[in-house]
Amino acid sequence: MTSIPILDLIPQRHPFVMIDKLLVCTDNIGKTSFFIKESHLFVEKGLFLEAGLMENMAQTCAAHIGYLNKDKTIKIGVIGSIKNLEIKQLPKVNDTIETTIEVINVVFNTTVVCAKIYCNNQLIASCEMKVSVTDKEINA
Numbered sequence: 001m002t003s004i005p006i007l008d009l010i011p012q013r014h015p016f017v018m019i020d021k022l023l024v025c026t027d028n029i030g031k032t033s034f035f036i037k038e039s040h041l042f043v044e045k046g047l048f049l050e051a052g053l054m055e056n057m058a059q060t061c062a063a064h065i066g067y068l069n070k071d072k073t074i075k076i077g078v079i080g081s082i083k084n085l086e087i088k089q090l091p092k093v094n095d096t097i098e099t100t101i102e103v104i105n106v107v108f109n110t111t112v113v114c115a116k117i118y119c120n121n122q123l124i125a126s127c128e129m130k131v132s133v134t135d136k137e138i139n140a
Helices: 050-068
Strands: 021-025 029-035 075-087 096-107 110-119 122-137
Touching (some): 021 050, 050 110, 050 122, 096 122
Antiparallel strands (some): 021 029, 029 096, 075 122, 096 110
């Protein structure tokens, strides 16, 4: 897999970026990593908050879609739904989380994935997420 700067794959921009690297990308699997800094928007009392975990999963989907469509303009995506969200533990400042998404179904511009976040090789969060890509392009 060719290394591409993460901002070339996702529509989000700082300070709202919650992935650092795309580690794996196949037709059905995407895997990212994210180092949690104390100064991050979603860090409170030394912990990366639930909203950050959900957005991290969504951005992993965006990076996966962006990589598969790397020759096209990045489009804005939206979370359509989140089902069966389970958060077992919040990661701490200076932790690196790894997030894996597995594509379950794709219908037109909507992708359904099973997302899992690991910290220190332990599953800390998971859900089923539906993400839709709009026709709106980002302004680079």
